[in-house]
Amino acid sequence: MSAIADDYESLQIVTDTVAEWAKKDGCTFDRQELLAELEALVREGYAQAYVLSARPPHASIAEYCETRADEFWFMLTLAGIRALKQLD
Numbered sequence: 001m002s003a004i005a006d007d008y009e010s011l012q013i014v015t016d017t018v019a020e021w022a023k024k025d026g027c028t029f030d031r032q033e034l035l036a037e038l039e040a041l042v043r044e045g046y047a048q049a050y051v052l053s054a055r056p057p058h059a060s061i062a063e064y065c066e067t068r069a070d071e072f073w074f075m076l077t078l079a080g081i082r083a084l085k086q087l088d
Contacts, residue, residue, distance in 0.1 A: 001076060001084045002045055008059065008073040014038070035066050038074060046080035051075070 003009060003017040015031060022029040040062040041047035049064040049072040062072055076084065 001041065001046065001080060004041075004074040005076050005081065005084055008050060008052060008075050010073050011038075011069050012013070014074060035069055038069070039064055039066060041080065042074075042077075045077060046083055047076050048072055050075065 003014045003021075007016075015034060018034055019029045038047065038049075042049055046058055049062045049069075050059045051062045051071065052073050059073075062068075064072070
């Protein structure tokens with residue numbers, strides 16, 4: 001959740017961020033597990049997948065699909081921000 005808390009983040013940015021955190025913590029990183037967690041966050045209303053564009057509307061909500069995950073940008077919803085604050 002922290003990796004997508006501040007702004008729209010691409011899957012690559014989220015993957016790189018989480019992989020770096022895992023490395024620092026001495027943990028293993030699994031991309032499939034990350035995709036499953038993103039899907040759960042979207043399904044449960046804590047995050048949203050978006051398609052970004054240079055033309056208006058610049059951000060459009062997208063229906064999450066794992067096979068298209070590389071096309072999306074992710075950001076926490078208000079419910080996700082509240083949940084993350086409770087974890088801190």
